[in-house]
Amino acid sequence: MKYIDEFQDPELARRLLDEIARTVTRPWAMMEVCGGQTHSIIRHGLDQLLPDTVELIHGPGCPVCVTPLAVIDKALEIASLPDVVFCSFGDMLRVPGSDRDLFRVKGDGGDVRVVYSPLDALRIAQRTPDKQVVFFGVGFETTAPAIAMTVHQAKRLGVRNLSLLVSHVRVPPAIEAVMRSPDCRVQAFLAAGHVCSVMGTSEYPALADTYRVPIVVTGFEPLDILEGIRRAVRQLERGEHHVENAYPRAVSAQGNPVALRVLREVFTTTDRTWRGIGTIPDSGWRLSDAYRDYDAEHRFDITGPAAAEPAVCRSGEVLQGLIKPHECAAFGIICTPRTPLGATMVSSEGACAAYYLYRRLSPPHTEEKASVD
Amino acid sequence: MCLAVPGRVVGIEERNGTSMARVDFGGVVKDVCLAYLPEIEVGEYAIVHVGFAIQRLDEESALATLRLFERIGALDEEFGDAWARAAAESETASEEENR
Ligand code: SF4
Numbered sequence: 328m329k330y331i332d333e334f335q336d337p338e339l340a341r342r343l344l345d346e347i348a349r350t351v352t353r354p355w356a357m358m359e360v361c362g363g364q365t366h367s368i369i370r371h372g373l374d375q376l377l378p379d380t381v382e383l384i385h386g387p388g389c390p391v392c393v394t395p396l397a398v399i400d401k402a403l404e405i406a407s408l409p410d411v412v413f414c415s416f417g418d419m420l421r422v423p424g425s426d427r428d429l430f431r432v433k434g435d436g437g438d439v440r441v442v443y444s445p446l447d448a449l450r451i452a453q454r455t456p457d458k459q460v461v462f463f464g465v466g467f468e469t470t471a472p473a474i475a476m477t478v479h480q481a482k483r484l485g486v487r488n489l490s491l492l493v494s495h496v497r498v499p500p501a502i503e504a505v506m507r508s509p510d511c512r513v514q515a516f517l518a519a520g521h522v523c524s525v526m527g528t529s530e531y532p533a534l535a536d537t538y539r540v541p542i543v544v545t546g547f548e549p550l551d552i553l554e555g556i557r558r559a560v561r562q563l564e565r566g567e568h569h570v571e572n573a574y575p576r577a578v579s580a581q582g583n584p585v586a587l588r589v590l591r592e593v594f595t596t597t598d599r600t601w602r603g604i605g606t607i608p609d610s611g612w613r614l615s616d617a618y619r620d621y622d623a624e625h626r627f628d629i630t631g632p633a634a635a636e637p638a639v640c641r642s643g644e645v646l647q648g649l650i651k652p653h654e655c656a657a658f659g660i661i662c663t664p665r666t667p668l669g670a671t672m673v674s675s676e677g678a679c680a681a682y683y684l685y686r687r688l689s690p691p692h693t694e695e696k697a698s699v700d
Numbered sequence: 701m702c703l704a705v706p707g708r709v710v711g712i713e714e715r716n717g718t719s720m721a722r723v724d725f726g727g728v729v730k731d732v733c734l735a736y737l738p739e740i741e742v743g744e745y746a747i748v749h750v751g752f753a754i755q756r757l758d759e760e761s762a763l764a765t766l767r768l769f770e771r772i773g774a775l776d777e778e779f780g781d782a783w784a785r786a787a788a789e790s791e792t793a794s795e796e797e798n799r
Contacts, residue, residue: 333771335764335767335768363703366772367772370772416750416782417777417782417783417785417786418777418782420782420783420786421786421789421790430783430786430787430790431790433783441782441783443730443750443751443778443779444730444731444732444733444750444751444752445750445751446731446733446751447751466750469704469749469754470749470750472736472752472754473733473749473750473751473752476733476735476736476752480716480718483717484716521703521704521747521749521754524704524747524754524755525754525755547703548764548765548768549768576757576758576761577747577755577757577761578755583736583737583754583755585735585736585737585738586736586754589735589736664789665789675777
C-alpha cells in the first residue's frame with residue numbers, strides 16, 4: 328500500500344494498527360498538539376490508515392501559524408527602520424502581515440537576515456555595534472530556551488545593541504483552552520515530544536485530572552505517533568485519564584533542568600493572543616523585568632496598525648480542530664502555500680499547508696479510504 | 701524551525717565562556733551551544749533545536765530520525781536557503797496573480 332511501505336518498519340506499523348483496530352469499540356477523537364506531528368500524520372496518511380472510529384484532530388502547535396497578525400506587523404515595522412538589522416528564522420519570511428511580509432521588506436531595502444540560531448543574532452550584534460540588531464523570537468517551549476540563553480549571554484557579555492521581539496507560546500494553556508471550548512470534541516491528547524524534552528511532564532497530570540483526558544507524550548515519527556495513538560486509545564477504552572510517556576528516548580519526567588532554570592530567570596508568563604484563536608491567559612512568555620532592556624517593544628516606539636485578518640480565513644477554527652482545512656471555502660482555490668491567506672497555509676507545519684501539499688483536496692466524505700495492504 | 705534535529709557531536713570547544721560543539725546533521729555541520737547539555741561528549745548524538753542541544757539520543761533513533769527528515773525535506777527546510785525558497789514562492793505567487 329502506498330503509505331505504509333514508506334514506514335521505517337512496515338511490519339511494526341501494521342501490528343500497531345491491528346492492535347488499535349482490535350482495541351477500539353466506539354468512536355474516539357484525539358488531538359495531536361504539535362504541527363510537526365500533523366505534518367507527519369498527513370504525509371504518511373496515518374489518518375487514513377486508522378480505523379474510521381479513531382479521528383485525529385489537528386491542534387494549534389505551529390508557532391508560525393499562531394503568531395498574531397499584530398506581532399507580525401510590529402516585526403515588519405521594526406524591520407523597515409533604518410539602522411536596524413532584523414534577524415529571523417527562515418520560516419517567518421512569508422508569513423503575511425496586514426499588507427506585506429518580511430520577504431517584501433527585504434526587497435524594499437530593509438536589512439532582514441535569516442539566522443539558524445538566535446546566537447547568530449548575538450554574533451551579528453557584536454560585529455555591527457553601530458546598528459540595532461533585533462531578533463524575532465517565535466516558538467514553543469522547545470525554542471524559548473535558546474532565546475533565553477541568547478538574552479542571558481548578551482547581558483553577561485555587555486552587548487547592548489541586541490533586542491528581542493518576543494512572541495513565545497506555551498502548550499499547557501493551549502490544551503486547557505481547547506478543553507474549555509464549548510465545541511470541544513477532543514477526548515485525548517498526543518503531547519509534543521520535543522516540548523517535553525525541555526519541560527518534562529510535570530505540567531500535565533493536573534490537566535489530565537481536571538479535564539479527565541488522557542495525555543500521551545508522543546514523538547513525531549510515524550511509528551511514534553501510532554504508538555501514542557495506541558496508548559491513548561487503550562486509556563480511553565479503559566476509562567482512564569493519566570499522563571503516559573511514549574517517547575522516553577527523548578523525554579524524561581523532569582525535562583532539561585538547566586534550560587528550565589534559565590527560562591525561569593529570563594522569562595515570566597503572560598497572557599498571549601493566538602492568531603485566529605484569541606487571547607489565552609498565561610499562555611505565553613515575555614522577558615522578565617530584569618531583562619526588560621532587551622525587549623524590542625520597549626526599545627522601539629512602535630504601535631503596529633490594528634489589523635483585521637481576511638474574513639474568509641478560518642484558520643482559527645482549523646487550529647482548534649473545529650474544522651478540517653479543506654472544509655474552508657478558500658482552501659486550494661484562492662488560498663495556497665504560494666498565496667496564503669492565513670498562517671496555517673504559509674507554514675509547512677500548518678494544517679492547511681499539510682493538507683494542500685499531500686493532496687487532500689476533496690471534501691472528507693468523498694475521500695477514498697486507504698487500506699493497510 | 702519547529703522540529704528539533706538529531707546530530708552527532710564531532711568536536712567541542714570553549715568560546716566566550718560557553719561550551720560549543722560542532723555537530724554533524726547527516727552531512728551539514730553546524731555550531732551548536734552545549735549550555736543545556738554540558739555533559740555530552742564527542743561521538744554522542746543529541747537532539748538539537750535552533751542551535752542548542754536539548755537532549756541526548758541513542759544512535760539508532762538519531763539515524764532513523766535523520767533519514768525520515770531527509771525524506772520529508774525537513775533538513776532542507778532547517779538548513780537550506782530560506783531566501784531562495786521564499787523567492788521561488790513569491791515568484792510563483794506573482795505569476796499566479798498575473799494570470
Ligand atoms: S485554507 Fe487558507 S483561508 Fe482557509 S483556513 Fe486555511 S489558511 Fe485560512
